[in-house]
Amino acid sequence: MESRRSVPDILAGAIFAGIGLTFVVASLGYELGTPLRMGPGYFPLVVGAILVALGLGVVVKGLVAGEDITWGSVPWRSVVMIVAALIFFGFTVRRAGFLPATFVTALLTAFASSRIKPVTAVVVAAGLTGLSVLIFIVGLQLRLPLFGPWLTF
Amino acid sequence: MDLLDNLALGLETAFQFENVLYCLLGVVLGTAVGVLPGIGPTATIAMLLPITFGLEPVASLIMLAGIYYGAQYGGSTTAILINLPGESSAAVTAIDGHEMARQGRAGHALAAAALGSFFAGTVATVVLAVFAPPLARAALEFGSAEYFSLVVLGLIASIALARGSALKALAMIALGVLLGTVGQDIYTGTPRFTLGIRELFGGLDFVSVAVGVFGVAEILRNLENEQTRSAFVQRVKNLWPSRDDLRRIVGPVLRGTGLGSALGVLPGGGHVLAAFASYSVEKRLSRTPERFGHGAIEGVAAPESANNAAAQTSFIPLLTLGLPAHPVMALMIGAFIVQGITPGPNVINEQPALFWGLIASMWIGNLLLVMLNLPLIGLWVKMLAIPYQWLFPAIVVFAGIGTFSLNFNSFDVYAVAVFGVLGYVLIKCGCEPAPLLLGFVLGPLLEEHLRRALIISRGDASVFFTRPISAVLLALAVGALVISVLPAIRRKREEVFVEDD
Numbered sequence: 001m002e003s004r005r006s007v008p009d010i011l012a013g014a015i016f017a018g019i020g021l022t023f024v025v026a027s028l029g030y031e032l033g034t035p036l037r038m039g040p041g042y043f044p045l046v047v048g049a050i051l052v053a054l055g056l057g058v059v060v061k062g063l064v065a066g067e068d069i070t071w072g073s074v075p076w077r078s079v080v081m082i083v084a085a086l087i088f089f090g091f092t093v094r095r096a097g098f099l100p101a102t103f104v105t106a107l108l109t110a111f112a113s114s115r116i117k118p119v120t121a122v123v124v125a126a127g128l129t130g131l132s133v134l135i136f137i138v139g140l141q142l143r144l145p146l147f148g149p150w151l152t153f
Numbered sequence: 154m155d156l157l158d159n160l161a162l163g164l165e166t167a168f169q170f171e172n173v174l175y176c177l178l179g180v181v182l183g184t185a186v187g188v189l190p191g192i193g194p195t196a197t198i199a200m201l202l203p204i205t206f207g208l209e210p211v212a213s214l215i216m217l218a219g220i221y222y223g224a225q226y227g228g229s230t231t232a233i234l235i236n237l238p239g240e241s242s243a244a245v246t247a248i249d250g251h252e253m254a255r256q257g258r259a260g261h262a263l264a265a266a267a268l269g270s271f272f273a274g275t276v277a278t279v280v281l282a283v284f285a286p287p288l289a290r291a292a293l294e295f296g297s298a299e300y301f302s303l304v305v306l307g308l309i310a311s312i313a314l315a316r317g318s319a320l321k322a323l324a325m326i327a328l329g330v331l332l333g334t335v336g337q338d339i340y341t342g343t344p345r346f347t348l349g350i351r352e353l354f355g356g357l358d359f360v361s362v363a364v365g366v367f368g369v370a371e372i373l374r375n376l377e378n379e380q381t382r383s384a385f386v387q388r389v390k391n392l393w394p395s396r397d398d399l400r401r402i403v404g405p406v407l408r409g410t411g412l413g414s415a416l417g418v419l420p421g422g423g424h425v426l427a428a429f430a431s432y433s434v435e436k437r438l439s440r441t442p443e444r445f446g447h448g449a450i451e452g453v454a455a456p457e458s459a460n461n462a463a464a465q466t467s468f469i470p471l472l473t474l475g476l477p478a479h480p481v482m483a484l485m486i487g488a489f490i491v492q493g494i495t496p497g498p499n500v501i502n503e504q505p506a507l508f509w510g511l512i513a514s515m516w517i518g519n520l521l522l523v524m525l526n527l528p529l530i531g532l533w534v535k536m537l538a539i540p541y542q543w544l545f546p547a548i549v550v551f552a553g554i555g556t557f558s559l560n561f562n563s564f565d566v567y568a569v570a571v572f573g574v575l576g577y578v579l580i581k582c583g584c585e586p587a588p589l590l591l592g593f594v595l596g597p598l599l600e601e602h603l604r605r606a607l608i609i610s611r612g613d614a615s616v617f618f619t620r621p622i623s624a625v626l627l628a629l630a631v632g633a634l635v636i637s638v639l640p641a642i643r644r645k646r647e648e649v650f651v652e653d654d
Contacts, residue, residue: 009318012582015575016324023331026346030338036612040338040345043600047330054324067318069583078376079577082369082549083570089553090566105553109546112376116542124543128550140204142558 006066010059017055023048081112097148098137103129160282163509167517172215172510175208179216180518183223184526187243188231188533192548194224195590196368198484199360200548200555202491210492211507215514217488221481222274222464222515225424226522229266229457230533234259242428242460249445249452256448260392263530265402265450266457267523268394273410273458274519277465280414281472281512285501288473292498297606298616302626304599307476309630310420311591312637319637321584329592330599332357339601352564359487360559361568362593363480364552366586369573372545374580392527394450402454405435409458417463418470420478420591424463431459465515471496472508476595480587483594 023044033039085108092101106125110116116124136142145152166172186197198217205213228243233250246266253262295303312322335346336356347353394402409431416427435455436445445452467478468485475497477483489496494504501508526533556565576586610616618624 008582012321012324012579012584015579015582016328019328019331023334023346030343030345031341034612035607035614037608038340038604040341040343043603044331044334044345047327047334047596051324051327051331054320054327057320058318058324061318061320067583069581071581072377074581075373075376078373079574082372083574085549086369086553086566086570086573089550090557090563093553093557093563093566102550102554106546106550109549110542112372112549113542113545120542124546128547131547132550132554136554136558140207142554144558 004064004066004068006062006069008069008071009062009066013055013058013060013062015055016058017052020048020051020053020055024052075112075114077114078112081108085109085112092148092150093144095148096150097146097152098142098144099129099133099146100151101148102132155286156282159286159505159509160513162505163282163511163513166211166506166510167215167513171209172212172514173517175212175216176219176514176518177521179219180223180226180522181525182216183220183225184227184230184522184533185536186220187224187227187229188536189227189539189544190231190237192544193367193371194221195480195484196364196371196548196552197224198481198488199363199367200551202360202484202488203555203559205488206491210489210494210504211510213492214485214488214507214511215518217485218468218511218515219518222461222518223522225461225464226267226270226526227533229270229453230263230526230530231537233262233266233453234534235537242425242456242463245428245432245456246453248432249447249449252446252448253450253453258448258450261394261398261450262453264392264394264527265398265454267527269402269406269409269454269458270461271519271523272406273413273462274465275516276410277414277417277462278512278516278519280462280466281469281515282509285469285473285508285512288469289498289501292474295498295622296620297602297609298620298623299626301599301602301606302617302623302630303474303476304595304602306626306630306633307420307470307478308588308591308595308599309633309637311479311588313633317583317585319634321582322588322637325579325584325586325588326592329589329594330596332362332589333593333596334600339597340604350564352562356597357568357593358556358559358562358565359483359590359593360556361565362572363484363590364556365569365572365574366576366589367480368548368552369569370576370580370586372548373573373577375541375545392530398450401450404438405431405451405455406458408434408438409455410462413459413462414466416459417466418478420470420476423467423478424460427459427463428456431455461519468511468515472500472511473498475598477591480590483590486594 027041027044027048030041031039032041085105089101089105103125106128107121110121110124186192186194198220228238229246232238232243232247233254236247236251238244238247250262308326312319335353337344337354344354412431413427416423432452432455435451436442467482470476470478471482471485477486486496552569553566556569559565580586606616617627
């Protein structure tokens with residue numbers, strides 16, 4: 001059989017094995033108990049070991065007869081902007097308040113697209129902020145201050 | 154008769170003004186989600202989950218269910234009109250449906266899809282009403298060993314129905330189960346894998362996982378390769394199918410309904426399989442198979458009936474056993490739990506109005522879909538003109554607000570970002586996200602019943618094989634595993650998913 005190396009397969013397998021190993025090591029720190037009375041560490045240890053085995057299996061398969069997967073491009077800008085937007089929202093929603101947090105989050109997200117023009121992004125962000133206030137604060141009575149302690153004196 | 158009493162109770166509940174309103178809201182939202190490519194019902198329901206907290210349990214479940222089957226309808230609309238299936242199960246509808254649209258018979262295709270779906274929905278509602286109670290009674294006899302084996306079967310079966318590598322799907326399940334162990338241990342209360350973060354003591358929130366993996370990851374996929382959609386759609390005219398068309402679709406609708414009702418119960422996306430299977434059945438049975446792929450109305454009616462029937466019967470394992478058949482049902486479990494109801498065999502007896510109301514609402518929802526969608530088809534098509542650049546910021550913003558408002562917890566929002574990126578990388582590596590979410594939801598059940606069964610049997614693991622029901626379930630799981638791993642059979646499995654030409 002012709003060997004087909006598949007980088008996505010190897011990467012996926014490595015992620016699985018890595019996460020599995022982390023859980024295995026961490027669960028050794030908990031009481032394992034016996035099969036009759038399993039401690040908190042027993043089940044995650046077993047599942048973690050299974051995940052490591054499966055991950056290694058995927059790696060081996062990726063080296064010998066990997067799946068043919070077209071990888072395509074990675075939209076780095078989108079990844080960074082969306083992650084930044086979500087972290088910004090989580091960090092500021094209480095401190096700066098709902099209104100500014102939502103607006104900046106929407107703006108950051110809009111710039112995740114390489115095609116958007118700055119003016120459109122601001123318009124989209126403003127529209128979304130208005131919509132969010134209507135839906136969540138007015139409609140659903142979500143108890144969040146529009147402007148938080150950072151912006152009120 | 155019991156059945157009639159139950160349905161009467163259900164209709165009484167479902168016809169309450171408020172419930173009809175939420176049903177309408179659900180199906181309208183669902184149709185929108187189905188029409189708009191790039192947002193699936195899973196991410197939508199995950200985002201809307203926090204919104205349902207303030208509603209009555211019945212109303213919130215009716216609305217969420219409406220989103221789910223409404224999306225099936227919407228998906229077929231875009232599949233037919235612009236050859237763009239908004240939902241995976243609509244992919245097969247696009248084959249003949251779009252061909253019909255190009256021949257100027259879009260109206261007939263839409264009508265066949267809608268009528269087939271409505272008929273299938275009606276039948277599947279009755280199927281659900283007939284089969285759910287006895288199944289729930291049987292499930293009440295289940296001990297921990299049986300539940301453990303059942304969960305194993307559910308997880309394994311989801312691989313058999315997933316596309317792509319079985320090994321990766323297995324790994325995704327294991328990963329999900331592991332992520333599910335984060336939080337306090339049920340028996341000893343020991344916090345596990347919390348890294349000392351207080352917010353993790355209650356475990357990872359599954360809305361974060363679902364929104365990340367199905368929402369953010371999907372957006373990143375779409376942004377890889379931005380293109381403007383052409384919203385050029387011909388005017389839809391002549392909705393009512395001719396007598397000849399009606400005669401042609403009777404058989405396909407009946408067979409599609411039957412196949413769909415049966416396959417919908419399967420874990421892991423039976424509705425997709427049902428659509429494909431019923432299409433190939435019709436093609437095989439047809440005296441003129443060469444018409445398929447060139448605008449055969451049977452090729453629209455059969456898969457649409459099948460996937461709608463399956464969408465409905467996929468509620469059976471959820472309502473009777475508390476086991477989700479696919480990610481949307483996993484989210485429904487979350488919706489139940491938020492309302493203080495543990496989904497499972499007891500729901501029928503303890504919450505009859507909720508149970509039968511939900512079932513009856515599905516029939517009402519299907520009726521609303523037919524009444525709404527055919528006349529308003531032009532409106533839905535207009536939605537396709539909304540540029541994606543406006544749409545995806547809305548998804549991210551609503552995901553952020555929705556997840557935050559769940560527990561008023563910023564940590565959950567950060568988790569969305571983490572799972573979005575992890576999910577995106579894994580999807581790019583050819584791993585399907587659905588098994589991960591199923592593993593995550595079912596993992597705690599798996600652990601609980603494994604440990605309890607072993608305590609009751611005094612550590613004797615043979616209990617899983619000596620109790621007959623448990624043994625049968627495990628044997629089925631082994632069978633499903635063999636089917637999904639063996640290469641010869643796997644090729645066959647791929648064939649089912651490959652679109653015929």
